[in-house]
Amino acid sequence: xxxxxxxxxxxxxxxxxxxxxxxxxxxxxxxxxxxxxxxxxxxxxxxxxxxxxxxxxxxxxxxxxxxxxxxxxxxxxxxxxxxxxxxxxxxxxxxxxxxxxxxxxxxxxxxxxxxxxxxxxxxxxxxxxxxxxxxxxxxxxxxxxxxxxxxxxxxxxxxxxxxxxxxxxxxxxxxxxxxxxxxxxxxxxxxxxxxxxxxxxxxxxxxxxxxxxxxxxxxxxxxxxxxxxxxxxxxxxxxxxxxxxx
Amino acid sequence: xxxxxxxxxxxxxxxxxxxxxxxxxxxxxxxxxxxxxxxxxxxxxxxxxxxxxxxxxxxxxxxxxxxxxxxxxxxxxxxxxxxxxxxxxxxxxxxxxxxxxxxxxxxxxxxxxxxxxxxxxxxxxxxxxxxxxxxxxxxxxxxxxxxxxxxxxxxxxxxxxxxxxxxxxxxxxxxxxxxxxxxxxxxxxxxxxxxxxxxxxxxxxxxxxxxxxxxxxxxxxxxxxxxxxxxxxxxxxxxxxxxxxxxxxxxxxxxxxxxxxxxxxxxxxxxxxxxxxxxxxxxxxxxxxxxxxxxxxxxxxxxxxxxxxxxxxx
Numbered sequence: 001x002x003x004x005x006x007x008x009x010x011x012x013x014x015x016x017x018x019x020x021x022x023x024x025x026x027x028x029x030x031x032x033x034x035x036x037x038x039x040x041x042x043x044x045x046x047x048x049x050x051x052x053x054x055x056x057x058x059x060x061x062x063x064x065x066x067x068x069x070x071x072x073x074x075x076x077x078x079x080x081x082x083x084x085x086x087x088x089x090x091x092x093x094x095x096x097x098x099x100x101x102x103x104x105x106x107x108x109x110x111x112x113x114x115x116x117x118x119x120x121x122x123x124x125x126x127x128x129x130x131x132x133x134x135x136x137x138x139x140x141x142x143x144x145x146x147x148x149x150x151x152x153x154x155x156x157x158x159x160x161x162x163x164x165x166x167x168x169x170x171x172x173x174x175x176x177x178x179x180x181x182x183x184x185x186x187x188x189x190x191x192x193x194x195x196x197x198x199x200x201x202x203x204x205x206x207x208x209x210x211x212x213x214x215x216x217x218x219x220x221x222x223x224x225x226x227x228x229x230x231x232x233x234x235x236x237x238x239x240x241x242x243x244x245x246x
Numbered sequence: 247x248x249x250x251x252x253x254x255x256x257x258x259x260x261x262x263x264x265x266x267x268x269x270x271x272x273x274x275x276x277x278x279x280x281x282x283x284x285x286x287x288x289x290x291x292x293x294x295x296x297x298x299x300x301x302x303x304x305x306x307x308x309x310x311x312x313x314x315x316x317x318x319x320x321x322x323x324x325x326x327x328x329x330x331x332x333x334x335x336x337x338x339x340x341x342x343x344x345x346x347x348x349x350x351x352x353x354x355x356x357x358x359x360x361x362x363x364x365x366x367x368x369x370x371x372x373x374x375x376x377x378x379x380x381x382x383x384x385x386x387x388x389x390x391x392x393x394x395x396x397x398x399x400x401x402x403x404x405x406x407x408x409x410x411x412x413x414x415x416x417x418x419x420x421x422x423x424x425x426x427x428x429x430x431x432x433x434x435x436x437x438x439x440x441x442x443x444x445x446x447x448x449x450x451x452x453x454x455x456x457x458x459x460x461x462x463x464x465x466x467x468x469x470x471x472x473x474x475x476x477x478x479x480x481x482x483x484x485x486x487x488x489x490x491x492x493x494x495x496x497x498x499x500x501x502x503x504x505x506x507x508x509x510x511x512x513x514x515x516x517x518x519x520x521x522x523x524x525x526x527x528x529x530x531x532x533x534x535x536x537x538x539x540x541x542x543x544x545x546x547x548x549x550x551x552x553x554x555x556x557x558x559x560x
Binding site for chain 2: 002003005006009010012013014016017079082083084086087089090091092093
């Protein structure tokens, strides 16, 4: 079996999917300029000490990548609905390779989203040390792991018709509560935010301050969401493959 | 891939497909439905076998289990002496499932190449495209194909692994007459090269024209099995039913025009190849016969008739 050739076509398909590209690249970029542009000289957004261009660069990277990673997994729902997963199950492709390639593809889109937002950030004057860029990127990529598992879960829990709203709604809600659009620094909202994986994606921007992005709480939340989503996704997959043909 | 001596021996003597004692019950809101009930079937290496039966006979469930897509409640399946999962992992099985769309955002050629990459020793993509007659649409996106074209691409996907066993679940549903003929010509070409082919259909004509042997299924069981000529004689017939106590079945079977006879209490069922000759002779020899019915056996009726006893039992 040639998993690389298989992955290549999965990538080709993904980059031909206009909707995914618009929501993962076009939207975040446009919103970044719309929100961070007018506030480009704001050096401490909402008292966080983080400049607006850095905060929103990471915020919108989080938004775009959440959408890419959730959407890529959730497209499994479409493949299930049309019966493509049955076709694949009569090939030697192991289920785990199928999921790995899905996640890999999602990360390819996410990496491009991050790169685009960094370039956009640079045009608004964001300037960081090489070490900080790397650390920020690493935190974003790790912070997306629970979303990969959530995407696979959604892909088995919803029908093809509801994939769009499910991904859009989940992304919008997690983005809002996680502080993509404005920093959440106190109160009940902060408590809620701290329990969400989207909040910790956005917190990667604190690296720009020379701080470490996540403390123990951040790691615990990301790991917990990953484990729970992965267990549920696995269960959903099992249940799905046991179901008789329609 | 190198096979051990033992493995090669097993392979040499193992038949193509063996299904033993298969059972599968679905739980539905209106109670359990027994889709397959104690089913046995075999297909020898290189044989083309038709699985013939009306809708709901259990053909698709049997094929799903054969392909490892569903787990049976009991019973076992081997393909070339292996489990379905092993045979599939080795790329020996190609299948065209009854329903199924194609992955979008790829051209036909890209999709076939993608699926080919999953197999250890696939056929060249160009050869597959030619055999499935999809060359002229090779560069078209899969989401822009007609129903018939989609079917042909699904056939290409079943062929791409160069499978030793080809499973086709009602492959010609939705094809026009011309496409259907061309499809079977392609299948016949494959059968000639030593592949085992198992196809499900509810068209008697397809089984008759393309299979070496047909297995009739009804309500989850095999009700008859044999060369298609025999099956045809069995179903292209009329049945005489009469109340006629005390006459041995063997005697009735010797009547001209009668293919087989069966007794159910006081009444007898005579499956006839020539019901006109049979009824004359029956009344001449057994004038006490009464409550006589003669009915033409369509395929559906033939199936039901062949399982009539069971219906009473169930």
